[in-house]
Amino acid sequence: MAQLSDDCFAFAGPLLPVDEAAQLLADRLTVVEGVEDVPVVLADGRILARDLIAPLPLPPFTNSAVDGYAVRGVDLPSGEKKTFALVGRIQAGGGEIVTVGPGEAARVFTGAPMPAGADTVFMQEDVDLTHEGHVILPPGLKRGANARPAGEDVAVGQVVLRAGHRMRPQDVALAAALGQTKIEVRRRIRVAVFSTGNEIVAPGAQRGSTQLFDSNRFMLKSMLARLGCEISDLGILGDDAIATASVIKNAAAEHDLVLTSGGVSTGDADYVKTAVESIGTLVFWRMAIKPGRPVAMGVVGGTPFLGLPGNPVASFVTFVNVARPAIFALSGTQSGPPAAIRLRAAFTYRKKAGRREYVRASLRTAEDGTVEAMKFPREGAGLLSSLVETDGLVELRERITSVEVGETVSFLPYASLL
Ligand code: AMP
Ligand code: MG
Numbered sequence: 132m133a134q135l136s137d138d139c140f141a142f143a144g145p146l147l148p149v150d151e152a153a154q155l156l157a158d159r160l161t162v163v164e165g166v167e168d169v170p171v172v173l174a175d176g177r178i179l180a181r182d183l184i185a186p187l188p189l190p191p192f193t194n195s196a197v198d199g200y201a202v203r204g205v206d207l208p209s210g211e212k213k214t215f216a217l218v219g220r221i222q223a224g225g226g227e228i229v230t231v232g233p234g235e236a237a238r239v240f241t242g243a244p245m246p247a248g249a250d251t252v253f254m255q256e257d258v259d260l261t262h263e264g265h266v267i268l269p270p271g272l273k274r275g276a277n278a279r280p281a282g283e284d285v286a287v288g289q290v291v292l293r294a295g296h297r298m299r300p301q302d303v304a305l306a307a308a309l310g311q312t313k314i315e316v317r318r319r320i321r322v323a324v325f326s327t328g329n330e331i332v333a334p335g336a337q338r339g340s341t342q343l344f345d346s347n348r349f350m351l352k353s354m355l356a357r358l359g360c361e362i363s364d365l366g367i368l369g370d371d372a373i374a375t376a377s378v379i380k381n382a383a384a385e386h387d388l389v390l391t392s393g394g395v396s397t398g399d400a401d402y403v404k405t406a407v408e409s410i411g412t413l414v415f416w417r418m419a420i421k422p423g424r425p426v427a428m429g430v431v432g433g434t435p436f437l438g439l440p441g442n443p444v445a446s447f448v449t450f451v452n453v454a455r456p457a458i459f460a461l462s463g464t465q466s467g468p469p470a471a472i473r474l475r476a477a478f479t480y481r482k483k484a485g486r487r488e489y490v491r492a493s494l495r496t497a498e499d500g501t502v503e504a505m506k507f508p509r510e511g512a513g514l515l516s517s518l519v520e521t522d523g524l525v526e527l528r529e530r531i532t533s534v535e536v537g538e539t540v541s542f543l544p545y546a547s548l549l
Contacts, residue, residue, distance in 0.1 A: 149487045164386050199254045331393070490525040
């Protein structure tokens with residue numbers, strides 16, 4: 132699983148800007164070896180290992196887009212209604228051989244192959260069926276109307292999905308439409324996760340009066356699952372550098388990424404930092420980010436290590452900014468920053484220049500119809516309710532020092548982050 136040399140991040144500075152941290156990870160982490168075939172129905176969320184090339188056109192044959200009557204374009208009524216002789220009937224899936232000649236029409240249904248000679252279909256609502264075996268068609272239809280030519284959606288030989296693409300339900304549909312039963316995808320990234328802190332206990336265990344139930348591990352595992360990772364839950368480690376070192380070392384040998392929360396601040400109990408230093412190389416990133424700040428990045432036995440801060444909101448925000456691009460790089464998918472939506476701020480805010488800040492915000496539609504972001508009233512990095520009760524993060528870039536009501540800001544919906 133070795134990915135990295137121990138000193139490959141050695142130049143990282145003490146207060147790394149967010150974009151540089153993400154770029155560094157994207158540049159240095161390489162895609163893990165290993166591909167597998169999955170049934171197409173299980174391909175959602177997986178990363179394509181190779182380009183998908185259309186082995187057939189879509190639609191595979193020219194067909195009718197409506198229930199109606201197919202005619203030759205050269206026969207289209209111009210100026211006034213015209214009567215056509217009915218010469219056949221083709222159902223969807225039908226194999227009837229019907230040829231439409233001059234002055235003739237064939238009854239067709241949605242999805243039925245176009246009869247030979249015909250290229251235009253009148254909707255059944257627009258026609259009159261007065262005489263037996265005849266149909267009266269109105270003027271005004273364009274040649275080719277209501278017919279779907281073979282290949283209008285996808286041409287045979289076209290690259291429809293690129294290697295590295297993360298499959299979505301619509302991509303699964305396209306693969307199935309092209310007759311695929313299996314898809315070759317990259318193997319899942321193996322991530323070891325644990326929490327740290329003597330004060331943290333697992334839900335279900337006996338909680339001492341000065342202890343908290345672990346929430347980060349559950350949040351991080353849920354986020355990792357959404358990114359398609361294979362997760363090993365290593366539980367909770369006490370504030371003990373030696374035990375922590377041995378767990379990280381073993382985990383690093385068997386995983387593509389080791390992810391922890393807590394124990395990386397500059398306080399006395401920064402055991403995670405000490406532990407990583409004892410078994411590998413630690414680049415202690417004090418990232419220029421709020422909430423977040425302390426994020427430990429290290430390399431242990433060639434495997435990347437990420438130590439996120441313990442405060443749940445800081446853990447969330449740094450996961451999105453550091454762990455997510457790292458996982459994208461390891462999975463071989465494009466790790467562009469999530470697309471921010473520009474919308475109106477309904478709050479005022481002051482910040483320091485040189486630091487990226489994320490403001491938890493809810494959306495509402497103002498009276499003039501514009502969507503506005505409302506800041507969560509409190510700012511603590513430990514407030515889980517601030518994540519639960521909001522819709523996303525307003526991203527305030529390094530150069531910004533203030534936000535006034537009515538200004539346009541960048542908003543990242545939670546749904547777009549995972
Ligand atoms: P630390 O980074 O270890 O100093 O932790 C910062 C804050 O986050 C402390 O108040 C911890 O109790 C809290 N914290 C650390 N880990 C967790 C966790 N797994 N779940 C919930 N809170 C945590
Ligand atoms: Mg701690």
